[in-house]
Amino acid sequence: MKCLEHMIAGSGANFLPYIDQDLLDLIFKALCHTNRFVRETGYNVCAALVSCGPYDGAELLETNPVFLFGDQLSRYLGKGLADNWSQVRLAALVATRKFLMSLPPAARERFFPVLLPRLCLNRYYVAEGVRLYSQESWRQVAGSEGKALVEKYIDSVVSYYIEATEADNHAVREAACACIAELALKISTEAVRAHVPDLLHTLTVCFNDDSWPVRDAACVACGNFILCFPEESQGTMEDLQPLFFNNLQDSIPSVRQGAAVAIANVVRAYGKDVLPMIIEKTKEGLKGVEDQPSECEKYGDLESGAAMYGVVKRKRDNDMDLHSNKQMYSCGSLAPKMGRGGGGCSDCRFKRPPQLWERADGFVYLVSELAGVPDATAEVIICLPLLAEAVQHKHYTGHVTLLETLCKTLLYLAKGLGKRVFKSHLHLFLDAIFYALECENALTSSAxxxxxxxxxxxxxxxxxxxxxxxxxxxxxxxxxANNFTAPL
Known part of the structure; x- marks a missing residue:
C-alpha cells in the first residue's frame, strides 16, 4: 500500500488511466482490514489517488475515473470518518478534504449526504488532531454556507447523529450529543422541528449512558431543545425531569453544572408552570447539607475488597482474580470502555450514590443560573439565606468544594440579580468568602x-x-492583601 501510494503521488495525472474497479477493490480491501495501521495506510493511498486530477472543466470531470467512482469512494471515506481509531479517522479526513476540495463546488454536493454529517460530527471529536483538522476542513468545504448546507441535508445529518449515539466508542457518543445540541441552537427551527421527537428520544437514552461526559452532553442538549421547542418537548418532560435532577447531584462537578444550565432552560421555556417545584427542590437540597455525614461515617461501610476507582487498594496484589476479567480501557485514554446504559439511571454501572453535599453543590450552580432568568428573580432572592447557610457547614471534607463552587458562581449570581439587589444581600456571603480565602485548599483559596x-x-x-x-x-x-496581589 505504501509503495502504491508513492507510485500514485509520483505519477500524478499520468496514473489516471490505471484507476479501475480492480485497483479500487484492492484499496477498499485495505480500508476494511482488521489492522488499524493497514486501514490508515489505505486512506493515505486514497488521499494520493483523489489528488491525481485534473478536474477543471465539465468535460474533463465526466471522464475522470476518480469522479466516476466517486460514489464508492465517498462511502469508504465515510466509513473511515467513523472509524474507532483516531489515527484512521485523521487519515480519512485528509483524504476526504483532498477529495472534496479537488472538485468544483457544484460537483461536491453529490457526495454531501454521506460526507457532510461525518465531517460535521468530527468537529467535536475528543482527539484534538481530528477535531482541529475537521474544523478547518469544514471551513474550507462549507465556507460561509455551513448552516445552509446542514439545513439542506438535515435528514442525512440527523440520521447519522442518531446512529453515532449508538456507537461503541463513548467519545463518539459524546460528540454526537454535542452536535445534536448544536442543531437546536444554530439551525432554523423549521428545519429541525420534524426531527425533534426522534432527537429527544435519542438524548433520553444517552442520559442513562455509563460515560459521564455523554450524560453531561445529553443533559445540556435536552435543555437546549426544550428552550427552542417547548411545545414539542412537553411530552418528554415526565421522563426528563428526574434525569435532570439526577445529573444535578452527580459526583462529577461539570455534570452538576451542565444540569443546572439545562434546568434553567426548562424554567425559561415553561416559566411559572415548573418554577415552584424547582424552587422547592432547591430549598430541600440546600438544607440537606446539614445532614451530610462526616468523612469517617461516609467511608464506614466500605468493604475491604477492591474499589472500582482505586479508592481502596486490596493488599493481596498477587491474587490472579485482581487481574482477570476486569474493566477494559480505551487506548490512549483513561476513560473506561463504557456502554450506552440500560433501562434507567440505576443501570449506570459507573456511578456511586450521591453525597448530600454534592446535591447541595448542584443547587448552588442552579441558583446562580436561575438568577439570570427574569421570571425566577423573586424566588432566587428567597433562596439566598439558605444558600449562605449551606456553605457554613464545615464538618465534612467536601465543604471546601462547596465553598469553591460558591466563589465561582457568585459573580454570575450578582449579574443575574443586578447590582442594587445583590448589594443588599452581599453580607450573607462575606464570612464564607473570607474563610475560603484563608483556606489551605489551593483551589478554594484561588476561587x-x-x-x-x-x-x-x-x-x-x-x-x-x-x-x-x-x-x-x-x-x-x-x-x-488580595487587591494588592490580584492578577491584572
Missing part, C-alpha cells in the same frame, strides 16, 4: 481570591470595601 477581584470590578472597589468594613472590619487586611 475566593478571584471572586473578590471580580466583585470589586463589578460593584466598584470602594463599594466592596465599604460593605466589608461595615460587616467585619477585621476582613479589610485580607481584602487589601
Amino acid at each position: 475566593a481570591s478571584q471572586c473578590l477581584t471580580q466583585l470589586s470590578q463589578y460593584l466598584g472597589p470602594n463599594i466592596l470595601r465599604g460593605r466589608v468594613e461595615e460587616f467585619n472590619p477585621s476582613y479589610l487586611k485580607a481584602l487589601d
Whole structure:
C-alpha cells in the first residue's frame, strides 16, 4: 500500500488511466482490514489517488475515473470518518478534504449526504488532531454556507447523529450529543422541528449512558431543545425531569453544572408552570447539607475488597482474580470502555450514590443560573439565606468544594440579580468568602481570591470595601492583601 501510494503521488495525472474497479477493490480491501495501521495506510493511498486530477472543466470531470467512482469512494471515506481509531479517522479526513476540495463546488454536493454529517460530527471529536483538522476542513468545504448546507441535508445529518449515539466508542457518543445540541441552537427551527421527537428520544437514552461526559452532553442538549421547542418537548418532560435532577447531584462537578444550565432552560421555556417545584427542590437540597455525614461515617461501610476507582487498594496484589476479567480501557485514554446504559439511571454501572453535599453543590450552580432568568428573580432572592447557610457547614471534607463552587458562581449570581439587589444581600456571603480565602485548599483559596477581584470590578472597589468594613472590619487586611496581589 505504501509503495502504491508513492507510485500514485509520483505519477500524478499520468496514473489516471490505471484507476479501475480492480485497483479500487484492492484499496477498499485495505480500508476494511482488521489492522488499524493497514486501514490508515489505505486512506493515505486514497488521499494520493483523489489528488491525481485534473478536474477543471465539465468535460474533463465526466471522464475522470476518480469522479466516476466517486460514489464508492465517498462511502469508504465515510466509513473511515467513523472509524474507532483516531489515527484512521485523521487519515480519512485528509483524504476526504483532498477529495472534496479537488472538485468544483457544484460537483461536491453529490457526495454531501454521506460526507457532510461525518465531517460535521468530527468537529467535536475528543482527539484534538481530528477535531482541529475537521474544523478547518469544514471551513474550507462549507465556507460561509455551513448552516445552509446542514439545513439542506438535515435528514442525512440527523440520521447519522442518531446512529453515532449508538456507537461503541463513548467519545463518539459524546460528540454526537454535542452536535445534536448544536442543531437546536444554530439551525432554523423549521428545519429541525420534524426531527425533534426522534432527537429527544435519542438524548433520553444517552442520559442513562455509563460515560459521564455523554450524560453531561445529553443533559445540556435536552435543555437546549426544550428552550427552542417547548411545545414539542412537553411530552418528554415526565421522563426528563428526574434525569435532570439526577445529573444535578452527580459526583462529577461539570455534570452538576451542565444540569443546572439545562434546568434553567426548562424554567425559561415553561416559566411559572415548573418554577415552584424547582424552587422547592432547591430549598430541600440546600438544607440537606446539614445532614451530610462526616468523612469517617461516609467511608464506614466500605468493604475491604477492591474499589472500582482505586479508592481502596486490596493488599493481596498477587491474587490472579485482581487481574482477570476486569474493566477494559480505551487506548490512549483513561476513560473506561463504557456502554450506552440500560433501562434507567440505576443501570449506570459507573456511578456511586450521591453525597448530600454534592446535591447541595448542584443547587448552588442552579441558583446562580436561575438568577439570570427574569421570571425566577423573586424566588432566587428567597433562596439566598439558605444558600449562605449551606456553605457554613464545615464538618465534612467536601465543604471546601462547596465553598469553591460558591466563589465561582457568585459573580454570575450578582449579574443575574443586578447590582442594587445583590448589594443588599452581599453580607450573607462575606464570612464564607473570607474563610475560603484563608483556606489551605489551593483551589478554594484561588476561587475566593478571584471572586473578590471580580466583585470589586463589578460593584466598584470602594463599594466592596465599604460593605466589608461595615460587616467585619477585621476582613479589610485580607481584602487589601488580595487587591494588592490580584492578577491584572
